[in-house]
Amino acid sequence: MSTATLDAPVASVSEDFLPLNGTDYIEIYCGNAKQSSYFYRTAFGFQLVAYAGPETGVRDRASYVLQQGKIRLMLTTPLHPDNEMTRHIAEHGDGVKVLALWVDDARAAWEATTARGARSAQAPTTLMDEFGEVVTASIHTYGDTIHTFVERKNYTGAFMPGYKAVDDGYTTEPIGLLFVDHCVGNVELGHMNEWVKFYEDVMGFKLLITFDDSDISTEYSALMSKVVSNGSGYVKFPINEPAQGKRKSQIEEYIEFYRGAGVQHIAVATNDIIHTVGELRRRGVQFLYVPETYYEDIPTRVGEIKEDLEALKKLNILIDRDEEGYLLQIFTKPVEDRPTVFFEIIQRAGAKSFGKGNFKALFESIEREQALRGNL
Ligand code: FE2
Numbered sequence: 001m002s003t004a005t006l007d008a009p010v011a012s013v014s015e016d017f018l019p020l021n022g023t024d025y026i027e028i029y030c031g032n033a034k035q036s037s038y039f040y041r042t043a044f045g046f047q048l049v050a051y052a053g054p055e056t057g058v059r060d061r062a063s064y065v066l067q068q069g070k071i072r073l074m075l076t077t078p079l080h081p082d083n084e085m086t087r088h089i090a091e092h093g094d095g096v097k098v099l100a101l102w103v104d105d106a107r108a109a110w111e112a113t114t115a116r117g118a119r120s121a122q123a124p125t126t127l128m129d130e131f132g133e134v135v136t137a138s139i140h141t142y143g144d145t146i147h148t149f150v151e152r153k154n155y156t157g158a159f160m161p162g163y164k165a166v167d168d169g170y171t172t173e174p175i176g177l178l179f180v181d182h183c184v185g186n187v188e189l190g191h192m193n194e195w196v197k198f199y200e201d202v203m204g205f206k207l208l209i210t211f212d213d214s215d216i217s218t219e220y221s222a223l224m225s226k227v228v229s230n231g232s233g234y235v236k237f238p239i240n241e242p243a244q245g246k247r248k249s250q251i252e253e254y255i256e257f258y259r260g261a262g263v264q265h266i267a268v269a270t271n272d273i274i275h276t277v278g279e280l281r282r283r284g285v286q287f288l289y290v291p292e293t294y295y296e297d298i299p300t301r302v303g304e305i306k307e308d309l310e311a312l313k314k315l316n317i318l319i320d321r322d323e324e325g326y327l328l329q330i331f332t333k334p335v336e337d338r339p340t341v342f343f344e345i346i347q348r349a350g351a352k353s354f355g356k357g358n359f360k361a362l363f364e365s366i367e368r369e370q371a372l373r374g375n376l
Contacts, residue, residue, distance in 0.1 A: 016231035017112045018204045020101050023180040023235060024150040025065070025072035026266060027098035029088050030336075033077035036094070037064040039335075040073055043283040045175040050159035051166045054079070058162065061085060065159045069178035071268055072159075074098070088144055093338040096263035098148050099141070099183055101235060106151035110137035116202045121146045131157030139202075142187050142195050142239075143261035175279040181269040181346050182227075182236040182354070186254045187261040192224055192241035195261075199228040199237060208236070211356065212243075223251045227354065238354065240264060250366045253375045257338040265331070267344035273328045274307060276345055277315045286333045288365040289316055290358075301357060302326055306349065320357040325350015331362065339373060 030036045040046045046066035053062035060083060063076040076097070078085035088097060103109045107124040114120050121138035132155040138148040150160070158165035187195050199205035205228040212224055222243035229236045242249035254264055270276040281287070295313045302321045307328065312319065317330045328347040334340055346355075355362075370376040 016204055018103075018109055018230065020103060020230045020232060020235050022070065022102050023183070024100040024102035024148075024152075025074050025098070026096060026180070026183070027063075027074040027076055027100065027148075028094060028341075029076050029078075029085055029092075029097045030094040031077060031089055033062050033064050033075040036075045037066060040066050040075070041170065041172050043280065043285050044068070044177065045172050045279065045283075046071075046073060046177075047171060047174070048166055048168060050163035052163045056162075056164045063163070065163060068174050069176075071177055071180055092144065092258050092260070092262060093340060094336040095258060095341055096145060096183075096266070098138070098146055099263065100148040100150050103149045103151055104153055106135040106137045106149040109149040110139065113139050113202050118198075118202045122148070127161035129157060129161035131155055131161070134160040136160075141198070142185050142191075143258075145185070145262055173279075176270045176272050176276045177345075178269045178271065181267040181344075181348075182238060183266050184238045184240060184264045185261065186240050186251050186258070186264040188255055189242050189252075191261070192226060192239050195239050196226045196228055199239075203230070205230050205235075205237070209353065211359075223249055247376050248370070250363065250370060253370055253373075254340055256375075258340045263341060265342045265344050267329075267346050270345060270347050273317055273330070273345060273347040274311050274315060276347075277317055277330055280332075280345070281315065287316060288331045288333060288362060288369070290318065290361045290365055294318070294361045318355060318358040318361070320351065320353070320355040322351045322353040322356075324352055327351040327353070327355060329355050329358065333369065339370070339375065 037048065041048060046068045048064060049067045050065040052058045060080060061076050061078050063074055066073045076085065110124050118139035121140050124135055124137040127134045134155045135151040136148055138146045140146055196207060208227040208229045210226050222245040223240050224243050225238050225240045227236060227238040240251050242251035298309065298319055302319045305319065305326055317328050320327055326349050330345050332343045334342045367376055
């Protein structure tokens with residue numbers, strides 16, 4: 001198995017009142033989980049590992065659990081009109097409901113965070129089946145998003161009680177996705193610091209990096225961003241808010257269409273981005289585009305890299321360097337019809353940052369897309 005994420009802890013784990021082992025799963029509420037699961041299996045190379053629905057005795061929803069490397073996606077569609085899931089989809093479109101965090105003690109995680117001011121979404125609950133037990137507990141974060149603490153140390157089944165392992169005979173070739181590198185939240189204008197404080201005070205995260213509008217602005221669009229990380233460095237959440245620009249910020253466009261704060265993108269790591277992105281493109285996934293001129297100053301800006309620059313250029317992969325190394329990254333277009341959630345594919349070669357050197361080229365690319373949608 002690959003290591004979960006960064007190799008250097010950002011703070012002493014012994015001081016950590018909320019030890020996290022990593023991301024457990026990401027649940028997306030969507031209009032048609034059966035079809036969405038086909039997209040993530042066929043295009044992204046995930047495997048179906050578990051299912052819950054009417055066939056397994058669950059009456060109100062169908063949930064497909066997909067896995068690749070350490071990444072688990074859960075796709076959930078409600079089966080009736082009058083419930084929170086249906087309301088969530090009507091309001092936000094397809095979107096991330098749960099960023100679940102893998103812990104050794106879900107009750108302690110819930111108690112520590114609610115004692116520090118988190119709003120509970122679900123008190124600790126023990127689920128059991130023939131494979132053992134899983135304890136879950138949830139707290140609210142920005143918008144309608146929640147964090148679910150998952151304790152699975154006494155469980156040997158496919159996912160968790162209530163979900164059945166399935167093999168429907170359809171498998172696709174994995175594309176080398178390994179683990180969740182970071183998940184980014186967009187919040188409303190003026191609320192970034194409040195949510196950074198939430199992660200610091202309630203969850204014991206540390207502020208890693210701040211970007212202001214001088215780092216991240218183009219002629220039209222601007223945003224502010226702060227990155228928080230848990231003590232082990234396994235869980236990193238950048239938080240964005242719109243900044244004043246000439247025209248509408250990409251974050252405002254998201255907030256308008258998501259109708260509030262929510263998850264903007266999920267960054268997934270690979271060790272071979274040329275293979276991963278080549279496969280994604282071959283399978284029909286669309287990416288943001290930077291013009292060829294982007295590559296002109298790469299040798300001076302980034303210096304020596306191991307990968308073939310021509311291959312990176314052909315796939316339109318972006319490159320950035322910080323004091324510790326370099327990184328390769330690329331962003332998909334939104335994966336639903338609202339201009340909301342998208343994915344980032346990232347390969348780190350020492351760099352622990354987030355691609356600041358690419359922001360300008362990227363945001364100009366996003367603005368071209370916004371203009372096409374009539375939202376700039
Ligand atoms: Fe990112």
